[in-house]
């Protein structure tokens with residue numbers, strides 16, 4: 001229990017931050033839910049619920065420490081930790097929700113404000129059998145071409161997805177490696193065989209002849225997955241090595257923050273102390289001259305000391321505009337490998353693996369059906385499987401090709417013809433839930449906004465090529481782990497909450513229609 005004097009000083013410091021300091025609404029929101037745990041010597045330990053909140057708080061650390069010191073009458077420092085038991089910064093107040101409870105209606109849980117006409121309707125034939133209540137059949141469906149579900153829970157409380165709702169594990173805080181992205185979960189096919197062989201070789205002999213390893217290819221083809229897989233493999237073979245995964249956006253933010261807080265040297269030491277640096281989506285550094293300069297020095301330092309560097313990009317080094325020749329030529333020092341779009345057999349195998357991981361039994365003809373329709377982007381392919389299995393689970397039906405055909409009827413990838421942007425998704429989502437775009441991107445953790453925001457993030461992940469940090473950036477500068485959390489949360493809810501499934505279906509259709517009409 002925190003001492004009364006300390007608790008009172010903390011409260012006064014928060015008030016002063018609000019009244020005297022130019023802290024924005026996001027910062028204030030975070031301060032208000034920050035929990036003081038106690039003091040060790042002159043350091044006040046604070047707990048927040050996410051990396052996003054921690055970073056936010058740390059940017060105001062100096063000011064906070066000055067005010068706290070004045071309030072306590074003695075020099076104070078702060079140390080911020082993440083406590084996942086706290087309500088998350090996204091207001092997700094059921095982080096440890098047991099799978100089974102998600103199948104019951106919580107009476108005082110209004111959730112987001114859904115449009116009155118929206119997806120609680122009973123679909124017209126030939127949509128699958130519904131478990132809707134009689135009253136819901138009186139409503140009209142806004143999207144008769146899309147299968148929708150009644151808001152009542154399925155009669156059979158055995159949601160396949162709900163049973164494995166806790167399967168997804170968090171990203172490692174130190175290495176930033178996603179435990180789901182390993183070589184064992186990566187399907188090898190003609191399109192990625194060479195890249196996988198090179199990745200394996202680099203992982204087995206870090207700093208060897210494939211240094212740097214440069215992996216390039218189109219969106220959603222598995223570059224990030226391979227990058228993480230290298231990290232895991234290095235650590236499993238050499239647990240003593242230091243591995244770090246970083247997206248280009250994170251590298252940029254880290255660099256900018258380090259300069260702003262006068263900690264440039266600490267930044268350099270942190271990045272130069274690693275044995276394997278995995279840098280994702282290097283193309284996002286284009287045009288950021290100072291960050292590229294810093295990356296250039298990081299690269300040189302690491303290469304000189306024999307550390308392995310692996311870089312991914314959406315294009316080969318030669319075509320990377322915005323980088324000086326000296327940087328591009330370094331990218332070509334080692335080995336460059338590309339990943340091509342997966343062929344049909346590989347796509348089927350990926351779906352098979354995904355279904356196995358999710359512990360959902362899906363017959364081969366259904367997997368073939370889905371794989372035939374989604375050929376350019378594995379992320380979309382996976383999203384399609386999630387939708388089909390979620391719908392089958394919610395409506396207690398077997399997963400058949402007919403059902404898949406209905407669910408995916410309007411969900412064909414048409415990215416070549418239309419451009420779906422984060423702004424479009426935000427605008428459609430805000431309109432649909434009757435909230436403002438500002439609120440959607442704000443720090444507010446109200447339940448209704450949280451779910452609407454998570455749905456918008458899920459749709460950004462599925463319908464755009466944006467990276468996780470880029471999506472976080474569109475939603476008030478949130479951390480990429482918040483986007484991963486939102487993605488997992490919504491994928492789970494789609495299988496257990498008909499209204500969420502319907503929101504996703506309806507919004508996808510509205511977003512695609514809006515993109516086509518532009």
Ligand SMILES: Nc1ncnc2c1ncn2[C@@H]1O[C@H](COP(=O)(O)OP(=O)(O)OP(=O)(O)O)[C@@H](O)[C@H]1O
Pocket residue numbers: 181185186187188192217218219220221222223224225226281314350353378379382465466467
């Ligand atoms: N060969 C594969 N085997 C298993 N899963 C795969 C494979 N290729 C891609 N995936 C899955 O597809 C999804 C998208 O892959 P990933 O994020 O690695 O793509 P990317 O090439 O990095 O895309 P972007 O350039 O948009 O960041 C991930 O969930 C990943 O696990």
